[in-house]
Amino acid sequence: NSSSLSGYVFDDINGNKSYDKDVDTPLPDVHIQLYDLINGGTTFVVTNESGYYNVSGLFSSIYELVATYEGFEIHTNETLFLAPDMNSYDIVKPKPSNVEGIVFYDSNNNAAYDEGEEMEQARVQLIYSNTDSVVETKVTNETGVCRFSSILPGDYRLNVTVFNVSSGAPAYSALENIMLEENTTLKRNISLELARIPVTGYTRYQSGETVGNVTIYFTAALVENNTAESATAESDATGYYRVALKPGVYNISAHVSVTDEETNETTSYSYKGILSLSIGQPPVTAFDITLTREED
Numbered sequence: 001n002s003s004s005l006s007g008y009v010f011d012d013i014n015g016n017k018s019y020d021k022d023v024d025t026p027l028p029d030v031h032i033q034l035y036d037l038i039n040g041g042t043t044f045v046v047t048n049e050s051g052y053y054n055v056s057g058l059f060s061s062i063y064e065l066v067a068t069y070e071g072f073e074i075h076t077n078e079t080l081f082l083a084p085d086m087n088s089y090d091i092v093k094p095k096p097s098n099v100e101g102i103v104f105y106d107s108n109n110n111a112a113y114d115e116g117e118e119m120e121q122a123r124v125q126l127i128y129s130n131t132d133s134v135v136e137t138k139v140t141n142e143t144g145v146c147r148f149s150s151i152l153p154g155d156y157r158l159n160v161t162v163f164n165v166s167s168g169a170p171a172y173s174a175l176e177n178i179m180l181e182e183n184t185t186l187k188r189n190i191s192l193e194l195a196r197i198p199v200t201g202y203t204r205y206q207s208g209e210t211v212g213n214v215t216i217y218f219t220a221a222l223v224e225n226n227t228a229e230s231a232t233a234e235s236d237a238t239g240y241y242r243v244a245l246k247p248g249v250y251n252i253s254a255h256v257s258v259t260d261e262e263t264n265e266t267t268s269y270s271y272k273g274i275l276s277l278s279i280g281q282p283p284v285t286a287f288d289i290t291l292t293r294e295e296d
Helices: none
Strands: 003-011 031-036 042-046 052-058 062-069 072-081 085-088 097-105 122-128 133-139 145-151 154-163 170-180 185-187 190-194 197-205 215-220 231-234 240-245 248-259 266-277 289-293
Touching: 031 052, 042 052, 097 122, 097 154, 097 170, 122 145, 133 145, 154 190, 197 266, 215 240, 231 240, 248 289
Parallel strands: 003 085, 097 185, 097 190, 197 289
Antiparallel strands: 003 052, 031 042, 031 062, 062 072, 097 145, 122 133, 122 154, 154 170, 170 190, 197 240, 215 231, 215 248, 248 266, 266 289
């Protein structure tokens, strides 16, 4: 015999876990997906204005059920067994949650929030991980506090950016993954890092001709209070390179050796330079690495 499945999707106002049509709020337009784990195949059904759904012609099997409401997964059952004939399965909308905390910059590097480290004018985006969509955006005041209320449980990201007022470029940033449990308040302080600055250009000979596949070393210079973080970049076949660097002072070096196929002679070229990057400055473009021939 084939199987059928029906039920209600609702907001459980009185909290008794069962649908009371005179008390609870039915949820229309809930998209329910049923994937047959044994036979394969997916069936879709949508609740009506009364929050009711009914789907027939199913195999008696084990299903994965996912219910989505207004773009959010509100219920998942990975092993729903459907017996032959009629089956009933109601779905309760989970109770919303909150997330709150202080956005700060750890100026004393003690890996903890201390009074006076609060960051105002930080843009905080709450992003739903399943769809990469921005649910809500807040901006912190002088207390650095940020709070999102009445959020459905699930996996989210907190994308935080403080912009340089003059340049409009990011000065500080952070990205935090969070999981909201049902009917709870998650307290999470967010520690900002210095935003990385894109640096782009080409590796060239003194003649202006580009040379590809060159490794460029950006080494943090030994200067006081340097916030630079060493990195490497390699130019592609056209000589173009791109690297994202933390603000600070860098010693830059590059080296390449070219062997003449006819004479079998090897010529070496190198570059040494310095690059200073300030917090929140715009991207650095056309920072070419000009390699000069080394003396024999």
